[in-house]
Amino acid sequence: MSVASFDSMSAELRQRRTRFWAMSAIGLVLALIAPQLLYSVFLMMALCFALFASSFNLLFGYLGLLSFGHAAFFGGAAYATGWAIRDWGFTPELGILFGGMVAGAMGLAVGVLAVRRTGIYFAMITFALAEFVYFLANQLPFTGGENGLTDVPRRAALGFIDIGTSGRLYYFILAVIALSIWALWRIVHSPFGNVLKAIHQNEPRAISLGYDVQKYKIVAFVLSAFFSGIAGGAKVLVFQFAALADVHWSNSGEPVMMTLMGGMGTTLGPSIGAFFVTALQFYLAELGEWVTIIYGGIFMIFVLALRRGVLGEAPDMIRKLRRLFTKRAAR
Amino acid sequence: MDWNLTWEAVAQAIMLGLMNGAFYALLSLGLSITFGILDIVNFAHGAMYMMGAFVGWMLLSYFGIGFWPALILAPLAIGLFGILIERTMLVRLYGLHHIYGLLLTFGMARVIEGLFRIRFSVSGQRYPVPDLLKGGLDLGFIYMPIYRVWVIVASLAICFGIWFAINGTRLGSYLRASIENASLVRAFGINVPRLVTLTFGLGAGLAGLTGVLAAPIFSVSPLMGSSIIVVVFAVVVIGGLGSIMGSILGGFALGIVEALTQAFYSQASHVGIFIAMGIVLLIKQGGLSGSTARVT
Numbered sequence: 001m002s003v004a005s006f007d008s009m010s011a012e013l014r015q016r017r018t019r020f021w022a023m024s025a026i027g028l029v030l031a032l033i034a035p036q037l038l039y040s041v042f043l044m045m046a047l048c049f050a051l052f053a054s055s056f057n058l059l060f061g062y063l064g065l066l067s068f069g070h071a072a073f074f075g076g077a078a079y080a081t082g083w084a085i086r087d088w089g090f091t092p093e094l095g096i097l098f099g100g101m102v103a104g105a106m107g108l109a110v111g112v113l114a115v116r117r118t119g120i121y122f123a124m125i126t127f128a129l130a131e132f133v134y135f136l137a138n139q140l141p142f143t144g145g146e147n148g149l150t151d152v153p154r155r156a157a158l159g160f161i162d163i164g165t166s167g168r169l170y171y172f173i174l175a176v177i178a179l180s181i182w183a184l185w186r187i188v189h190s191p192f193g194n195v196l197k198a199i200h201q202n203e204p205r206a207i208s209l210g211y212d213v214q215k216y217k218i219v220a221f222v223l224s225a226f227f228s229g230i231a232g233g234a235k236v237l238v239f240q241f242a243a244l245a246d247v248h249w250s251n252s253g254e255p256v257m258m259t260l261m262g263g264m265g266t267t268l269g270p271s272i273g274a275f276f277v278t279a280l281q282f283y284l285a286e287l288g289e290w291v292t293i294i295y296g297g298i299f300m301i302f303v304l305a306l307r308r309g310v311l312g313e314a315p316d317m318i319r320k321l322r323r324l325f326t327k328r329a330a331r
Numbered sequence: 332m333d334w335n336l337t338w339e340a341v342a343q344a345i346m347l348g349l350m351n352g353a354f355y356a357l358l359s360l361g362l363s364i365t366f367g368i369l370d371i372v373n374f375a376h377g378a379m380y381m382m383g384a385f386v387g388w389m390l391l392s393y394f395g396i397g398f399w400p401a402l403i404l405a406p407l408a409i410g411l412f413g414i415l416i417e418r419t420m421l422v423r424l425y426g427l428h429h430i431y432g433l434l435l436t437f438g439m440a441r442v443i444e445g446l447f448r449i450r451f452s453v454s455g456q457r458y459p460v461p462d463l464l465k466g467g468l469d470l471g472f473i474y475m476p477i478y479r480v481w482v483i484v485a486s487l488a489i490c491f492g493i494w495f496a497i498n499g500t501r502l503g504s505y506l507r508a509s510i511e512n513a514s515l516v517r518a519f520g521i522n523v524p525r526l527v528t529l530t531f532g533l534g535a536g537l538a539g540l541t542g543v544l545a546a547p548i549f550s551v552s553p554l555m556g557s558s559i560i561v562v563v564f565a566v567v568v569i570g571g572l573g574s575i576m577g578s579i580l581g582g583f584a585l586g587i588v589e590a591l592t593q594a595f596y597s598q599a600s601h602v603g604i605f606i607a608m609g610i611v612l613l614i615k616q617g618g619l620s621g622s623t624a625r626v627t
Contacts, residue, residue, distance in 0.1 A: 066430050066433070113609060113612055113613070116612060117612070119430065120372050120430070120572065121572065123372075123430070123433060124372070124564045124567065125612065127561070128564055128565045128605055131561045131601065131605065132601070132602065135599075135601055139599075249561070253441075257438070289448050290445070290449070292441055292442075292444075292445040293442050293446060295441070296438045296441035296445065297438070299437075300435055303434045303435040303438060304423055304424070304435065307431065
């Protein structure tokens with residue numbers, strides 16, 4: 001490799017890094033003042049789903065593996081976190097970490113089975129195994145069955161920071177989610193992440209280069225499950241309960257839809273999709289069942305016409321609009 | 332857990348399993364044919380099954396049209412609906428990764444289910460057993476309702492009819508050839524796009540037919556599709572997607588596995604199926620039928 005190309009590569013890397021930090025700085029400022037403008041429970045819910053979708057995107061966007069069973073990790077961790085905080089007296093951050101680790105362990109079990117197949121089979125295997133987790137959540141004694149696991153207290157974070165009110169809790173949740181999304185960004189742009197992208201682009205070549213593809217897929221799956229678990233654990237702190245809806249298969253569809261709408265394989269796309277979808281569900285809640293229909297309809301339009309999502313399509317749209325305007329001006 | 336089962340209870344469970352298996356076989360058969368030709372896993376297959384049941388129910392309660400005409404009319408309606416979906420939407424996804432077909436039909440399933448929930452709420456509607464199939468057979472050790480026997484027989488007849496249509500007729504040979512090499516078949520002057528459309532219609536119609544068959548047994552509810560599609564996915568993974576024989580055998584076998592699990596440990600009905608799926612995946616990667624997407 002010549003020196004020049006090496007330089008241009010590091011320049012590109014530097015540019016990407018500046019862009020990421022600039023975007024995150026803007027995002028962080030927005031996030032800090034957001035509770036002044038919007039309802040904080042809505043914001044926390046959107047943050048949890050932003051992480052849920054981002055962790056799903058690690059698999060789908062960068063590795064091309066469509067998991068249709070991520071609700072198992074989100075919901076499984078929700079139960080684990082709730083149980084650890086309520087019955088074992090864990091502090092919130094340890095509870096969330098415990099939830100993430102339980103989800104990671106579940107991810108290992110599911111991943112070992114699922115990575116044996118790709119494409120559509122992968123989706124169906126994860127879907128079926130998540131149903132198995134749903135069954136367990138419904139039957140096991142400590143989940144509370146139909147009622148769910150309720151009355152999870154909001155203990156002081158780290159043992160001394162009071163997060164009892166929604167206003168205070170928001171900043172705690174923001175810290176957890178921002179840290180996790182940053183970690184995901186690091187993973188994607190690490191040598192490990194590059195191997196994932198290589199596997200996505202050309203699996204036989206990655207194998208012939210000596211990479212143990214199956215192992216990489218399993219590790220990515222475990223990481224994705226772990227961060228989905230963090231999202232599920234954070235959600236328990238917000239609503240103070242874990243319920244069957246968290247592990248239900250329709251919840252597995254949420255990150256899929258959010259990621260596709262926002263733009264798969266982009267850093268911030270899944271978060272944008274998550275905010276959009278959560279806003280739809282939150283502010284149109286009085287429409288009841290119609291929300292599901294509108295949501296499903298919008299998703300179909302994205303699959304049919306806007307497959308690259310908001311972030312993917314936006315540059316093209318802007319270019320087209322600009323061309324339209326310059327033409328008018330010339331005339 | 333109950334290990335002291337009588338032989339009667341086991342026989343009863345096997346008969347129940349055969350009946351459930353009849354539905355699983357029909358549904359996974361439709362799913363498999365669609366996948367074999369279109370390379371699309373139809374997530375809305377369960378929704379189409381539910382629509383079939385509702386069309387049957389509506390024909391009876393709004394127009395007084397009974398079970399036997401509904402067995403023809405409902406599949407036709409759902410088949411036409413399928414053709415419409417294929418022509419307007421799925422056609423835009425050909426050539427893309429088959430994940431997009433799954434995603435589109437997933438959104439569609441939610442829309443369809445949502446619409447039916449608004450119109451009919453989640454409570455089930457009852458559909459009477461047709462007069463001809465009322466009553467039951469007392470075989471001495473077990474009692475069999477005639478309708479259940481009819482379901483098993485009808486399912487077997489339809490499955491083997493379709494197996495024969497694909498393996499024994501000229502149209503079937505075109506179909507199999509287009510799976511192997513669509514462009515070559517087109518070069519021979521066969522209208523492959525029309526064949527694809529008709530296949531999707533056939534798969535949808537099959538789901539509708541299964542819905543009508545299921546109406547007198549299960550209550551007709553907007554949720555019936557999404558609850559059965561989970562098991563059907565497991566059947567399809569075990570039987571091998573795109574394999575007709577795999578779907579039929581897998582459907583019946585899993586029905587029996589499920590019913591036996593249920594007899595021994597009543598809360599765990601679905602667990603047996605997923606354990607079976609896990610074992611098959613660990614031992615044999617391509618599903619029981621071996622090769623990947625092939626209609627054989």
